[in-house]
Amino acid sequence: MNKKIRRKLSVMAGLFIALSSTAWGQTTSKPISSDLFGLFFEDINYSADGGLYAELVQNRSFEYSPTDHKDWHPFSFWEYVTPGFSYGSINVETNAPIHPNNPHYITLDIEHVNNGGVGIKNKGFNGIAIKAGEKYNLSVFSRLISAEPITILISLQNDKGDIIAYDSLSVSSQKWEKYTKRLIAKQDCNNASLVILGTTEGKIALDVISLFPEKTFKNRSNGLRIDLAQLLADIKPKFIRFPGGCLVHGDGVGNMYRWKKTIGPIEQRAEQKNIWGYHQSMGLGYFEYFQFCEDIGAKPLPVLPAAVSCQNSGGTWRIGGTGQKAIPMDEMQEYIQEVFDLIEWANGPTTSTWGAKRAAAGHPAPFNLQYIGIGNEDKITPDFEERFKLIYEAVKAKHPEITIIGTVGPAFEGDDYNKGWKLANNLKIPIVDEHYYCGPEWFINNQLRYDKYNRNASKVYLGEYASWGNKVYNAIAEAAYMTSLERNGDIVKMASYAPLLAKKDFTQWKTDMIFFDNTKICPTPNYYVQKMFSTNQGDIYYHNVIATNANDSTLASSCVQDSKTGDIILKLVNVGKKENPAKINLSKFKKVLPTAQLILLIGEADAENTFDNPNNIIPILSSYKIKKSFEYIAPPMSLTVIRIKTK
Numbered sequence: 001m002n003k004k005i006r007r008k009l010s011v012m013a014g015l016f017i018a019l020s021s022t023a024w025g026q027t028t029s030k031p032i033s034s035d036l037f038g039l040f041f042e043d044i045n046y047s048a049d050g051g052l053y054a055e056l057v058q059n060r061s062f063e064y065s066p067t068d069h070k071d072w073h074p075f076s077f078w079e080y081v082t083p084g085f086s087y088g089s090i091n092v093e094t095n096a097p098i099h100p101n102n103p104h105y106i107t108l109d110i111e112h113v114n115n116g117g118v119g120i121k122n123k124g125f126n127g128i129a130i131k132a133g134e135k136y137n138l139s140v141f142s143r144l145i146s147a148e149p150i151t152i153l154i155s156l157q158n159d160k161g162d163i164i165a166y167d168s169l170s171v172s173s174q175k176w177e178k179y180t181k182r183l184i185a186k187q188d189c190n191n192a193s194l195v196i197l198g199t200t201e202g203k204i205a206l207d208v209i210s211l212f213p214e215k216t217f218k219n220r221s222n223g224l225r226i227d228l229a230q231l232l233a234d235i236k237p238k239f240i241r242f243p244g245g246c247l248v249h250g251d252g253v254g255n256m257y258r259w260k261k262t263i264g265p266i267e268q269r270a271e272q273k274n275i276w277g278y279h280q281s282m283g284l285g286y287f288e289y290f291q292f293c294e295d296i297g298a299k300p301l302p303v304l305p306a307a308v309s310c311q312n313s314g315g316t317w318r319i320g321g322t323g324q325k326a327i328p329m330d331e332m333q334e335y336i337q338e339v340f341d342l343i344e345w346a347n348g349p350t351t352s353t354w355g356a357k358r359a360a361a362g363h364p365a366p367f368n369l370q371y372i373g374i375g376n377e378d379k380i381t382p383d384f385e386e387r388f389k390l391i392y393e394a395v396k397a398k399h400p401e402i403t404i405i406g407t408v409g410p411a412f413e414g415d416d417y418n419k420g421w422k423l424a425n426n427l428k429i430p431i432v433d434e435h436y437y438c439g440p441e442w443f444i445n446n447q448l449r450y451d452k453y454n455r456n457a458s459k460v461y462l463g464e465y466a467s468w469g470n471k472v473y474n475a476i477a478e479a480a481y482m483t484s485l486e487r488n489g490d491i492v493k494m495a496s497y498a499p500l501l502a503k504k505d506f507t508q509w510k511t512d513m514i515f516f517d518n519t520k521i522c523p524t525p526n527y528y529v530q531k532m533f534s535t536n537q538g539d540i541y542y543h544n545v546i547a548t549n550a551n552d553s554t555l556a557s558s559c560v561q562d563s564k565t566g567d568i569i570l571k572l573v574n575v576g577k578k579e580n581p582a583k584i585n586l587s588k589f590k591k592v593l594p595t596a597q598l599i600l601l602i603g604e605a606d607a608e609n610t611f612d613n614p615n616n617i618i619p620i621l622s623s624y625k626i627k628k629s630f631e632y633i634a635p636p637m638s639l640t641v642i643r644i645k646t647k
């Protein structure tokens, strides 16, 4: 018998013992984390620009470059247009920009206008989706270079070039000014373009050309796409981790995600390459992340680089890569100050330097930042350890109210995992971030992982996990594992599936929670599992309420209670091919109401949701009669949540 099979059998034997020994014992309870299930957001797969961030113009600030992608340049995704018999010239320039963080802009030299004009056209992120009757807010920065005012025509055009919305404005200042217009669309079009046309002879500069639907999530300006944001809000996550992922530590030191570059007016934010092979406009920056968290009642969990870059920097993309680079030690005090400033920006009074910036952005009240992650699955090198320790100790000393989350590598075991845990225990880091992506069987076979963890060591944030796939079997395997996270909710403080969003045809990471294109959304079965757990969280775990067949390890279960509502929540996950009975004994609870709510997610193992059939696998709600003691037969390949009222 090889080692792998032996290990698997011993884990399965452990599982049988655990289930049978808990089957008929006394009901005991323990408090568990009230922040257990949340979201991981990373700008991967065009999740931010072209995704959740509602901006419709791509490369609005002419900051794309070959650093982002070998074929890209400041004029990528734009087209120079001279309708009619007009002519002129266009240039990308950098002299006297709006802001040094935003160096490129274009100049239009409109030499001759005849039945049209001289201008530019943008097709957004693979077409701009426009709805008839809806309003769209356009803004553009412009500066007159020639003497006389220049009239600009702004239009939305369908794929035939018909104008479906238009307006005009006059540029008269020789200083950069922001001009705004509201366009109302006459027609639906999923593949529209924005056209900006100079129709007076002369020369102007243009930059930060932005188009937003007027309707954004909670009507926030610079806001989020409603359908996607609502899907995330529907999960009722306890927290949102952002901005990544590998995006945090970046492709080399210069590409680290530095939060200060992402706040303030959009024209002043420093855009940069996205480690996933495209570009970050930073339009969705720290303010927007914090605002979104608040809007949906989730705690913000920003993750900051541990002053080292991704070990896979340079595109080696293999675990154990050696591309990690570190911020020089003599710059570390400045770096630590950046972390302090974030805490002040989020929580400080409006009279503080950074609290005042938050207030100036429209949020005088503190954001109540409670958690900060330092590092993202970094290679645990001496460089990392030295810098992590400095940051950790400084923040801990100055801000004992903040819970710091450390990092223990990109896998469920191995060198970085071991070294990361050793460091965590030495430094007594409150929580560490574990990451693992494995096959569904791994999740089924490792449900005892955290039962074996030391209860007195650092606690766990399972910050990234997923089984490789978006079929029902993957989702149900994850659900089984999630019952074990609840059972170990005394030491597993938080967990988030990853990645969250993926744009159709722009996907770098194949297994994701929600797929989307410019108009449609396709939540996976994995999304519904996350939602069923997240909207049914508890803060007390009960052992021995559910008794399962000790000889059959295909049924996983949990029982939690939400102390706010008093509701008892049972979860039963059948990863097998046969029905599986469970006996439920609620005698521990003084009162249970006879009508419970039952939510069932079920499907063939290889079923999935597609853009053509996005509702193939969705949870089904029904009411369900219960007694103090009853049997529930879990259908094959299913997750059942039974929510029972006690008052």
Ligand code: AHR
Residues within 6 Å of the ligand: 042, 044, 244, 245, 246, 247, 376, 377, 410, 435, 464, 498, 499, 509
């Ligand atoms: O979730 C996708 C990637 O997986 C994250 O960016 C990284 O942290 C992990 O390797």
